Amino acid sequence: MRIAILGAGGVGGYYGGLLARAGHDVVMLARGPHLDALRRRGIEVRTPEGAFTAPVQATDAPEALGRADYAVVAVKNYSLPEVAPAARALAEDGAVVLPLLNGVEVVERLVKLGVPADSVLGGLTAISAARVGPGVVERYSTLQRVVVGEVAGGVSERAERIASALRQAGAEALVSGDIAVEVWRKFAFIASMAAACGLARSPIGPLWETAPGRLLIGRLVREAVAVARARGVALPEGEEESILRFFGTLPPDMKPSLLLDVEAGGPTEIDDLSGAVSRLGRLSGVETPVHDTATAALGGRGWDEAEAGG
Ligand SMILES: NC(=O)C1=CN([C@@H]2O[C@H](COP(=O)(O)OP(=O)(O)OC[C@H]3O[C@@H](n4cnc5c(N)ncnc54)[C@H](OP(=O)(O)O)[C@@H]3O)[C@@H](O)[C@H]2O)C=CC1
Ligand SMILES: CC(C)(CO)C(=O)C(=O)O
Incomplete structure (x- = not known):
């Protein structure tokens, strides 16, 4: 081919x-x-x-x-x-x-x-x-x-x-x-990992080792999964726990590419990760305070009221 x-x-x-x-x-x-x-x-x-x-x-x-x-x-x-x-x-x-x-x-x-x-x-x-x-x-x-x-x-x-x-x-x-389910499953994971590691300027291990770090990641994952479901994506019951279990298997020194981009001082995908959770959450009537915060703190352009349904 x-x-x-x-x-x-x-x-x-x-x-x-x-x-x-x-x-x-x-x-x-x-x-x-x-x-x-x-x-x-x-x-x-x-x-x-x-x-x-x-x-x-x-x-x-x-x-x-x-x-x-x-x-x-x-x-x-x-x-x-x-x-x-x-x-x-x-x-x-x-x-x-x-x-x-x-x-x-x-x-x-x-x-x-x-x-x-x-x-x-x-x-x-x-x-x-x-x-x-x-x-x-x-x-x-x-x-x-x-x-x-x-x-x-x-x-x-x-x-x-x-x-x-x-x-x-x-x-x-x-x-x-059902590729939409697969894409959203990966997205809920990576948007949350990128936000947590980006906010903390840390690879995943040190964050996952602390109770507040796990709390942060859990909140990020739950918000993203809630937005997926509100948009009609059939993530199964227990998806949040399954994604969180996956976090526990990651090599401690793993950094998401968003953090590498932040460290390099170049553009990042924040508007397509937390920024998308934030905007789509707003469009779907789902509160996403932690992804909203990550978008703002990590230099996202964010969305204007028109993009997010007024
Ligand atoms: N890296 C990873 O492990 C993973 C990444 N992803 C996702 O995959 C996507 C790609 O990521 P990744 O491979 O890391 O990104 P990279 O930055 O490593 O690769 C993107 C490449 O595209 C090139 N490029 C951009 N614009 C042009 C252009 N106009 N003409 C020619 N080349 C161009 C860049 O070149 P230049 O350097 O010259 O700008 C760069 O080599 C992202 O959405 C990422 O989130 C998903 C899973 C894992
Ligand atoms: C899985 C992971 C974290 C690998 O780098 C990724 O998808 C990303 O960084 O964008």
Whole structure:
């Protein structure tokens, strides 16, 4: 298959590298020294189990991406408008678009930015990966899971085909008949982890070890799950406890990418994490005081009264 990667950072570079190693024809949209390195040496992928280098094509010109069977979108939320025209062009030429960003409004935003709705799958990934140098990405977690599914629900051949390619390439990949539930489950976890670690400027371990830290995380998770349910997403009973149990399994030194972005002093995804919980909560009549606070404290643009239903 030919697969375009829009955003060859931690997530895109990692899964693109796996697919390239498995023999797929991978083309990456990249820029700067990263682009030069990808062109010269291919992508180097480091993992806890070892490292490999795989050949990829790379370009900074969307029109040079060519035709693709799939376009994996893996930029940060704040870069979505920059790569949406490339996703749109690829989709109009037959590609299925698979976004792997964190957030519950990614598909909606891509469609608003002109990507044909019927070309977009829902998707998410559970992994800890980063770009660690030009042409080099590293996976830190043992977890490397992708979940894909039709936005309208149900399974499909096109979702199964990319999941199967990812599985054969070495990732854990599954198709969900209810991708909205999966995306919101991941979102309730990551928005809460990002808010807690961002507010405390701390990796997860020291927070989880203290009773007030666990109280903070519990409140964040409950707010996010309440918003999901108020919006008709069928998170099962006990979801909050299940997410909180998952927190207890995380490596103590784990930092969410939002905290890494805060530490780097660059833009963050706060408006697509706590900011989205806050805005969607307001739209749905659910109080979200802790996510509201995190949005304000972590430099979120937040929402205006019109965006939040007046
Ligand atoms: N990293 C992780 O472990 C996980 C991340 N996620 C989510 O996945 C998404 C991607 O995260 P992550 O991989 O960490 O992000 P990264 O910042 O590592 O990767 C994004 C990449 O997109 C590139 N990019 C952005 N705009 C353009 C452009 N116009 N042209 C070419 N390249 C561009 C960036 O390049 P440049 O550096 O030049 O800006 C960067 O290499 C986020 O939504 C994140 O929350 C989800 C699960 C885990
Ligand atoms: C799972 C985790 C915390 C991995 O880095 C993540 O999704 C993120 O940082 O965005």
